[in-house]
Amino acid sequence: MIKKLFLIAVVALMTTPLFAQQDTIIPFISADKLPDLIKCLPAPPAFDSPEFSYDVIRYQWGKTQRLNPERAAIARRDAVWSYEALLAEFNVPFGLNMSPTETPEIWKLLTTSMYTTDPMRVAPKAFYHRLRPFEMYEEHLLSPETEAELSGEGSYPSGHTLRSWLAALILAEINPARADTLFARGWMYSESRVIEGAHWQSDVDASRVAASIGYAALQTSEAFRAQMAKAQKEFNTLTHKTMKKTLIVYFSATGTTKAAAQKLAQEFDADLYEITPEQAYTAADLDWRDKTSRSTIEMKDKTSRPAIKGRCANIADYDVVWIGFPIWWYTAPTIVNTFIEDHDLSGKVLNVFATSGGSGVEGSYNDLKKAYPQYTWGKCRLMN
Numbered sequence: 179m180i181k182k183l184f185l186i187a188v189v190a191l192m193t194t195p196l197f198a199q200q201d202t203i204i205p206f207i208s209a210d211k212l213p214d215l216i217k218c219l220p221a222p223p224a225f226d227s228p229e230f231s232y233d234v235i236r237y238q239w240g241k242t243q244r245l246n247p248e249r250a251a252i253a254r255r256d257a258v259w260s261y262e263a264l265l266a267e268f269n270v271p272f273g274l275n276m277s278p279t280e281t282p283e284i285w286k287l288l289t290t291s292m293y294t295t296d297p298m299r300v301a302p303k304a305f306y307h308r309l310r311p312f313e314m315y316e317e318h319l320l321s322p323e324t325e326a327e328l329s330g331e332g333s334y335p336s337g338h339t340l341r342s343w344l345a346a347l348i349l350a351e352i353n354p355a356r357a358d359t360l361f362a363r364g365w366m367y368s369e370s371r372v373i374e375g376a377h378w379q380s381d382v383d384a385s386r387v388a389a390s391i392g393y394a395a396l397q398t399s400e401a402f403r404a405q406m407a408k409a410q411k412e413f414n415t416l417t418h419k420t421m422k423k424t425l426i427v428y429f430s431a432t433g434t435t436k437a438a439a440q441k442l443a444q445e446f447d448a449d450l451y452e453i454t455p456e457q458a459y460t461a462a463d464l465d466w467r468d469k470t471s472r473s474t475i476e477m478k479d480k481t482s483r484p485a486i487k488g489r490c491a492n493i494a495d496y497d498v499v500w501i502g503f504p505i506w507w508y509t510a511p512t513i514v515n516t517f518i519e520d521h522d523l524s525g526k527v528l529n530v531f532a533t534s535g536g537s538g539v540e541g542s543y544n545d546l547k548k549a550y551p552q553y554t555w556g557k558c559r560l561m562n
């Protein structure tokens with residue numbers, strides 16, 4: 179009973195300044211409804227366990243990392259205990275600058291989520307009261323100015339890791355295209371705690387799991403889900419404004435390239451434009467074994483320019499244009515030349531995609547690049 183009262187008192191002491199400082203935030207879930215990390219996670223490794231030997235090895239490893247000035251500078255930045263400092267580290271991997279004014283909904287989602295799950299670390303820290311590496315070895319932290327604040331607070335699990343891994347999970351949900359780099363930065367952030375000498379490796383490992391436990395708990399909150407929807411909407415609006423506009427132009431005689439174009443349009447959230455021949459190609463026209471078929475004749479005469487229906491009226495709106503076609507006789511059908519010569523494509527990045535019965539796309543790409551050197555040619559992709 180006394181132990182329980184002591185724990186409650188410690189929890190209250192450790193959370194009060196934080197709550198006072200963030201008094202406008204209403205948590206998505208109250209602290210008493212969150213999973214109990216003392217029950218979810220194993221106890222920190224005993225001194226005579228192989229896990230603790232690993233902790234010691236990692237502490238020594240962390241000290242070698244301090245010799246790398248760039249890595250040490252990152253670890254020092256990662257030591258700053260504030261939502262602002264942490265989220266600033268994720269701006270680049272996320273692909274958008276986050277702030278209360280520029281991205282209010284994303285900011286609210288992240289700060290409220292961290293504020294909601296912050297208390298999860300408090301009880302195990304007080305319960306295990308594990309000494310931090312710098313305390314045990316009586317050495318200095320990489321950021322010695324934080325020593326007084328961290329001494330006696332309990333090492334297990336890591337509060338910085340709980341926040342940063344949770345932030346990575348949430349940001350990856352908002353922007354899945356950047357998940358790889360977000361998690362890589364989240365991983366590095368938590369490793370910074372080992373480099374600091376503020377945490378054992380097992381503290382960090384436990385907190386990555388703790389963050390996923392917190393993340394799962396947040397999913398049960400309707401308020402969290404509603405705020406996530408607002409954040410995703412804000413992200414989409416802002417990135418569409420800054421994103422380059424992409425057009426997928428394609429010619430397809432029998433539908434294969436059309437399907438590839440639709441996939442690309444989804445991938446790049448792009449508009450589609452079909453090159454439609456004035457006179458549609460019949461099966462007989464496409465017979466490549468017939469020396470007198472329309473396609474054979476057109477492809478033999480490199481100057482042929484089969485007529486197309488209409489023009490793409492708003493081509494000027496696009497920064498990136500993908501040009502797609504079926505490979506005919508190892509290159510682009512000459513109707514693609516008709517399209518290119520009918521439009522002003524200067525100032526745009528032109529990418530090429532194609533489908534084929536087996537031929538590669540590089541030859542067709544190089545042919546176009548050679549024929550139209552005045553344009554900027556980007557990448558090419560075979561989409562069989």
Ligand SMILES: Cc1cc2nc3c(=O)[nH]c(=O)nc-3n(C[C@H](O)[C@H](O)[C@H](O)COP(=O)(O)O)c2cc1C
Nearest residue numbers: 430431432433434435504505507508534535536537
């Ligand atoms: C006239 C003609 C010539 C072709 N030449 C080639 C070729 O040189 N190499 C190749 O791999 N496939 C070749 N193919 C196959 C097409 O590139 C392939 O079937 C393509 O996916 C068809 O796309 P579509 O359905 O969008 O028209 C040729 C097809 C036709 C009709």
